[in-house]
Amino acid sequence: xxxxxxxALAADLVIPVVALAFTVYFxxxxxxxxxxxxxxxxxxxALLIVLGLVQIGRVAVDYVRKRGTFSxxxxxxxxxxxxxxxxxxxxxxxxxxxxxxxxxxxxLFAALAASFALMGVRPYARVLKVSAIIxxxxxxxxxxxxxxxxxxxxxxxxxxxxxxx
Amino acid sequence: MSWDLLxxxxxxxxSLWWIIWPGIILxxxxxxxxxxxxxxTLIMLLPLTLAMPVHYAFAFMTSLYCxxxxxxxxxxxxxxxxxxxxxxxxxxxGYPLTQQGRGQFALVLSFFASVFSGLFACIVTVALLPYLSxxxxxxxxxxxxxxxxxGLTLIAVIAAKDVLKGLIAGLFGLMIGMIGVDHxxxxxxxxxxxxxxxxxxxxxxxxxxxFAVGEALTMAERKLIVKSESRKVGGGHxxxxxxxxxxxxxxxxxxxxxxxxxxxxxxxVPGAGASIASFVAYQQSRMWSKHPETYGxxxxxxxxxxxxxxxxxxxxxxxxxxxxxxxxxxTAAVMxxxxxxxxxVMGPQLFTDDPELAYGVFVGMLLSYLFMILTIxxxxxxxxxxxxxxxxxxxxIIILVTVVxxxxxxxxxxxxxxxxxxxxxxxxxxxxxxxxxxILIGVILGPxxxxxxxxxxxLSEGDPRILFSSTLGNILWGFLVLSLLFPxxxxxxxxRKAAAA
Numbered sequence: 001x002x003x004x005x006x007x008a009l010a011a012d013l014v015i016p017v018v019a020l021a022f023t024v025y026f027x028x029x030x031x032x033x034x035x036x037x038x039x040x041x042x043x044x045x046a047l048l049i050v051l052g053l054v055q056i057g058r059v060a061v062d063y064v065r066k067r068g069t070f071s072x073x074x075x076x077x078x079x080x081x082x083x084x085x086x087x088x089x090x091x092x093x094x095x096x097x098x099x100x101x102x103x104x105x106x107x108l109f110a111a112l113a114a115s116f117a118l119m120g121v122r123p124y125a126r127v128l129k130v131s132a133i134i135x136x137x138x139x140x141x142x143x144x145x146x147x148x149x150x151x152x153x154x155x156x157x158x159x160x161x162x163x164x165x
Numbered sequence: 166m167s168w169d170l171l172x173x174x175x176x177x178x179x180s181l182w183w184i185i186w187p188g189i190i191l192x193x194x195x196x197x198x199x200x201x202x203x204x205x206t207l208i209m210l211l212p213l214t215l216a217m218p219v220h221y222a223f224a225f226m227t228s229l230y231c232x233x234x235x236x237x238x239x240x241x242x243x244x245x246x247x248x249x250x251x252x253x254x255x256x257x258x259g260y261p262l263t264q265q266g267r268g269q270f271a272l273v274l275s276f277f278a279s280v281f282s283g284l285f286a287c288i289v290t291v292a293l294l295p296y297l298s299x300x301x302x303x304x305x306x307x308x309x310x311x312x313x314x315x316g317l318t319l320i321a322v323i324a325a326k327d328v329l330k331g332l333i334a335g336l337f338g339l340m341i342g343m344i345g346v347d348h349x350x351x352x353x354x355x356x357x358x359x360x361x362x363x364x365x366x367x368x369x370x371x372x373x374x375x376f377a378v379g380e381a382l383t384m385a386e387r388k389l390i391v392k393s394e395s396r397k398v399g400g401g402h403x404x405x406x407x408x409x410x411x412x413x414x415x416x417x418x419x420x421x422x423x424x425x426x427x428x429x430x431x432x433x434v435p436g437a438g439a440s441i442a443s444f445v446a447y448q449q450s451r452m453w454s455k456h457p458e459t460y461g462x463x464x465x466x467x468x469x470x471x472x473x474x475x476x477x478x479x480x481x482x483x484x485x486x487x488x489x490x491x492x493x494x495x496t497a498a499v500m501x502x503x504x505x506x507x508x509x510v511m512g513p514q515l516f517t518d519d520p521e522l523a524y525g526v527f528v529g530m531l532l533s534y535l536f537m538i539l540t541i542x543x544x545x546x547x548x549x550x551x552x553x554x555x556x557x558x559x560x561x562i563i564i565l566v567t568v569v570x571x572x573x574x575x576x577x578x579x580x581x582x583x584x585x586x587x588x589x590x591x592x593x594x595x596x597x598x599x600x601x602x603x604i605l606i607g608v609i610l611g612p613x614x615x616x617x618x619x620x621x622x623x624l625s626e627g628d629p630r631i632l633f634s635s636t637l638g639n640i641l642w643g644f645l646v647l648s649l650l651f652p653x654x655x656x657x658x659x660x661r662k663a664a665a666a
Contacts, residue, residue: 019337026355037347048336115561148573
């Protein structure tokens with residue numbers, strides 16, 4: 001018979017704990033407001049606290065009865081993919097943070113190239129080629145056609161200069 | 166309206182095919198891109214539409230508007246990214262179908278439901294316009310509280326597999342939906358000190374985060390979106406699935422019709438929109454289904470219901486604008502700018518002063534749907550190949566491009582951060598079975614529900630009995646209770662029959 005993998009109980013607590021923390025913050029930040037502003041939040045928040053505590057209790061019971069381990073299993077496994085996920089998140093955060101200086105053209109190309117390389121796309125010539133194609137398509141779409149007002153980097157400033165803006 | 170006028174309108178709108186078609190193609194592209202919608206596209210195109218004769222402008226705007234609703238379902242089905250908030254409910258069954266290698270089937274179902282629910286809604290609107298416009302006056306805050314509850318009960322339905330987790334996810338979404346200034350005093354609530362959150366959590370970045378970023382991070386561990394056991398099915402890209410889906414949809418024409426009507430009625434109410442309509446239609450479809458347990462696992466009727474509700478809204482939104490001069494939604498408000506620029510006076514007078522324009526809008530919409538059949542159906546076969554792109558390419562593209570798209574709606578860098586934060590929540594929820602869709606229902610419907618509830622309570626000076634004070638409201642309450650009890654009753658009946666056998 002196939003042995004069942006032990007349940008990762010800590011992972012089941014992340015959303016309830018975040019939800020409870022947010023509810024407590026909501027109650028605190030609205031403590032001086034009129035009832036109309038608080039009523040809905042109080043009802044929903046109170047229900048959420050009760051259910052969150054039930055979930056914590058359920059996890060505690062499962063742990064005591066050894067129905068699982070106190071680990072974050074599904075969130076961090078498989079390990080090699082988890083590292084890639086963290087890398088992708090880091091690249092995305094750096095991309096957003098540097099967008100005001102690099103602009104969409106350079107920023108997106110660099111972020112895509114780094115992400116493809118991290119995900120294991122090879123050879124590197126393909127990484128650069130695919131990144132360049134996607135960047136050009138997005139740049140034309142977001143900057144030239146739709147002009148969504150993204151911060152301008154060197155490429156966008158050059159484009160504006162030639163357009164005579 | 167006479168048959169002569171109808172025939173004349175049909176021919177005159179048909180002669181505008183050259184402007185309807187670009188509207189459809191642009192609309193499908195805009196609907197496909199998360200972060201873009203008919204409203205912001207029409208605003209960008211105002212210089213063009215203001216310069217056109219009003220009949221041309223309206224044919225272009227309505228075709229674009231209808232096509233965005235159809236286009237939003239494409240990424241929802243293929244990569245679990247709703248192109249528009251109204252397509253969020255489409256992911257519930259559309260994406261599981263794609264994972265089973267039946268992406269083409271799901272796309273055609275969605276196209277069929279979109280086009281024909283839109284068509285049915287147009288025909289009903291043209292036939293019953295004076296009565297429908299009056300309906301908007303009967304659905305006030307009290308009745309809308311009950312309509313919202315129809316949508317919110319979907320949380321409980323989604324939670325069926327693990328009630329506790331589903332309810333926590335839904336309530337968490339409702340709490341998130343309460344971020345921002347309250348509806349009475351305009352005082353900020355739980356904004357973490359960010360001015361950008363005063364208007365509430367921006368819906369598009371939240372949607373992008375929960376679905377696009379969250380799902381992309383989750384799918385990184387697979388080689389393809391299509392599950393390994395379904396690759397053979399997904400790899401066969403002939404017309405088979407298209408024909409199968411059309412056959413299925415024709416058999417289910419009544420389902421397409423009534424979900425479209427749900428969309429039409431909800432669309433008439435100013436402020437209510439496609440996201441509410443699609444969730445309510447989906448919830449009703451599941452409630453009355455003979456096999457509710459298959460919903461959420463790739464049930465074709467789920468795709469039809471969500472898209473039927475999503476597209477039935479289109480005609481409904483224009484009803485209060487044309488008949489009463491009150492825009493039914495933000496896109497209708499932009500259209501109204503164009504009409505007013507051309508000196509048109511909205512309201513009942515429009516139907517006597519310029520019936521060609523008043524009814525022509527809906528006839529033009531009807532034609533747009535007919536043109537969409539020719540445009541979109543043949544493409545399903547090719548679109549479904551997206552799922553055969555390896556995730557090593559797909560994941561970075563989805564994350565980075567949709568995060569950029571999160572910027573487009575309000576043009577705040579802050580919104581890109583919101584998308585990342587919601588992406589993390591979506592990833593954790595996906596991996597621990599906390600139902601991303603339940604969170605999203607709370608985020609979308611929570612603030613609207615609160616708005617109607619507070620308004621009703623304000624009218625009654627805090628007396629909750631106002632919720633049971635209107636005849637229509639009480640009928641809706643009855644339907645709500647009935648639709649909640651019916652599945653339990655049917656299960657009991659089934660059990661009894663089985664025991665007797």
